[in-house]
Amino acid sequence: MCRVNKFGFPRTTAKSTEKKVKGFQTGDIVKAVVTSGKKVGTYIGRVAVRKNGSFNIKTVDKTVQGISWKYCRLLHASDGYSYNTTC
Template identity: 40%
Template sequence: MRSQLATLGKPVQTWSGGRTKWNRTAMGLPKTHTLDALCVGQLDHEAGAGTVRVPQQVHAVTATGRGNYARTTPDRYGFPRLARARQKRHHGFATGDLVRASIPKGKWAGTWTGRISVRASGKHSLSTPVGRCTVSHRNLRLLQRADGYAYSYRQEVTE
């Protein structure tokens, strides 16, 4: 891989993970993946080289999957137990979509945001930080289509 990159005409150098740790501890930074990425390579600490700015928050991406292609649900022995729906999208929504639900009455009355599991009947299951509830497709508003990832921001730990 290194020789292939060298054919581009740019200088290519390699270092060990120990170099990254040495750079990080020399700059007094805590151990996180984000800060390790800023400490890679050869830095001349005596000349004042180092990380100038540390991010306060980072964009975190989590893989959530895109469902599966199984046409049946098997029992504990592996035999088909029931047939699944032929389509993944019902009433304009797909499993994994991020939605905002405005539930007018009942135990779950209020506004909730979360991911849904769709049902052919239109009574979708909404997963919230508090728990799961059933909500009609009429009370849902799409925020983000399911693309297999969940996006969020988190604070970067700095000392």
């Protein structure tokens, strides 16, 4: 799917059809232990993947943006259902 102009011609390129990035996909529950940088800490939550390998992690109380895939460990693969994380 891509965006079109008022005449119906494509304005942008099509979205990528890759479902997984670095072994993760949007909706997976991950644990990220960040050891260096501005966002040091441990985060458990739902991941939103980007093609470049930098993820957003939505925890119970906040969303942490720009966490590298190298810090993430998969706890539960996305299976279509919604799960609450109370950690």
